[in-house]
Amino acid sequence: MDKKHVLIATLGGQPQIVTFTLDLLLAKGFPISEVVVVHPATRGDLRLSRACKLLASEFSGNYYRAAQKTISFSSQALELNGQPIEDIQTDPQIDASLNFLQRLLGDYKHRGYVIHLSVSGGRRLMTLLAISVAIFNFDHHDHIWHLYTPREVQKQVDEGRQMHIPPDTGHRLIEVLLPTLGSYLYSPSLSFRAIYEQQRQQAAAEDERRRRAVLRQATPAQRRVLHAFARGLRPKQVAEELHLSEATVHSHKTVLLSLCHQAWELPEQDSLHYHFLREKFAQIVEQEQDNDTIP
Numbered sequence: 001m002d003k004k005h006v007l008i009a010t011l012g013g014q015p016q017i018v019t020f021t022l023d024l025l026l027a028k029g030f031p032i033s034e035v036v037v038v039h040p041a042t043r044g045d046l047r048l049s050r051a052c053k054l055l056a057s058e059f060s061g062n063y064y065r066a067a068q069k070t071i072s073f074s075s076q077a078l079e080l081n082g083q084p085i086e087d088i089q090t091d092p093q094i095d096a097s098l099n100f101l102q103r104l105l106g107d108y109k110h111r112g113y114v115i116h117l118s119v120s121g122g123r124r125l126m127t128l129l130a131i132s133v134a135i136f137n138f139d140h141h142d143h144i145w146h147l148y149t150p151r152e153v154q155k156q157v158d159e160g161r162q163m164h165i166p167p168d169t170g171h172r173l174i175e176v177l178l179p180t181l182g183s184y185l186y187s188p189s190l191s192f193r194a195i196y197e198q199q200r201q202q203a204a205a206e207d208e209r210r211r212r213a214v215l216r217q218a219t220p221a222q223r224r225v226l227h228a229f230a231r232g233l234r235p236k237q238v239a240e241e242l243h244l245s246e247a248t249v250h251s252h253k254t255v256l257l258s259l260c261h262q263a264w265e266l267p268e269q270d271s272l273h274y275h276f277l278r279e280k281f282a283q284i285v286e287q288e289q290d291n292d293t294i295p
Contacts, residue, residue: 003141004033005114008104010122010130011037011075013047015054015160017121019066021147023164024173025116026067032116034072035059038104038130039122041077041084047159054160066164076104078126088125097126098192101133106188109137119176120147135178136195144176210263211284217259225252229277230284253277 007025009018018037025032042049052075058064059073077084080096088097108115117134119127134144149157149171156162165171190198218226228238239249257272260280266272 002031003112003114005030005116006034006036006108007032007116007118008036008038008108008130009118010120010127011039011048011051011055012122013045013051013159014121015051016157016163017147018055018118019058019163020149020165020171021118021120021145021173022064022071023066024147024167024171025145027167028173030114030116032071034113035074036104037073037075038101038126039075039077040088040126041086043084044086051160054163058163076100088123088129094125094129095191095193097129098133101130102137102190102192102195103188105133105137115142117142117144118147119144131176131178133192136192136199144178146174146176148172148174207280208284210260211281213263214256214259214281215284218256222252222256225249226256226277226281229253229256229274230281232278232282235274 007018007022009021011018018035022032022035037052037055039048039052042052056073056075058066059071062070062072064071064073078088078097078100079085080093085093085096088094105115105117115134115138117130117138119130121127131144134142138144150169153165153169153171157165215223215226224242225238225244228241233241235246235249235253238244239246242249253274256277257274260266260272260276261270
């Protein structure tokens with residue numbers, strides 16, 4: 001069964017960003033069936049309130065007139081303790097916004113949707129928080145989009161004066177390519193920071209497993225070279241400290257990087273540099289040195 005697609009967009013005072021993005025996604029063949037805009041409280045913000053009303057009018061009766069198809073629309077304000085957040089300034093407001101976005105994106109992922117996240121509208125911190133949440137929820141099916149609109153076009157359409165423009169106007173979608181951790185087992189009871197800590201611990205444990213696998217396979221001589229590189233020494237310095245030829249150090253380094261390549265399951269075409277050894281092994285080698293376990 002084909003998955004459902006939802007567009008989730010951060011919103012400020014420029015409602016046309018949402019419709020421009022939706023029109024381009026539909027033109028690309030993505031079967032968007034829902035649109036959700038996320039924003040701070042509209043109370044006291046006339047521009048934002050007007051933007052929400054303009055967008056709602058585009059989806060009257062959940063029918064998107066521009067594409068002549070049924071697309072449901074909803075507008076959701078960030079909340080703290082059940083009250084709309086007027087601005088994101090304090091730590092509680094940041095945490096509440098993260099949790100709100102986590103519940104929103106996590107629920108759609110739990111229901112099997114493909115998510116298209118538009119991050120061109122609204123306040124910069126809100127878009128950054130949305131991207132942070134996406135990293136912990138998205139898989140390879142999902143997309144993060146930025147809308148590029150030429151400056152002269154921006155002036156023409158400012159604040160919703162035009163909600164749709166022809167495809168040859170020069171505006172286009174740019175996909176934001178970010179590493180994602182894959183969708184986790186969704187739990188509405190977990191805060192975003194709890195999820196972050198859980199993922200961080202899992203990633204650290206996985207790196208530890210990979211490091212130990214390399215250390216188990218390395219010879220004592222290779223481990224001494226690894227220890228020197230992990231302390232930040234360059235190849236010539238490693239050779240001088242261990243009283244080895246540079247050719248021998250290079251030979252050991254080649255084997256160690258090959259073991260790392262296997263342990264981290266990296267693509268064959270990806271080359272590694274000795275700095276990788278410092279980055280991945282500095283902490284564990286320090287621990288082993290403290291315990292006097294480096295040969």
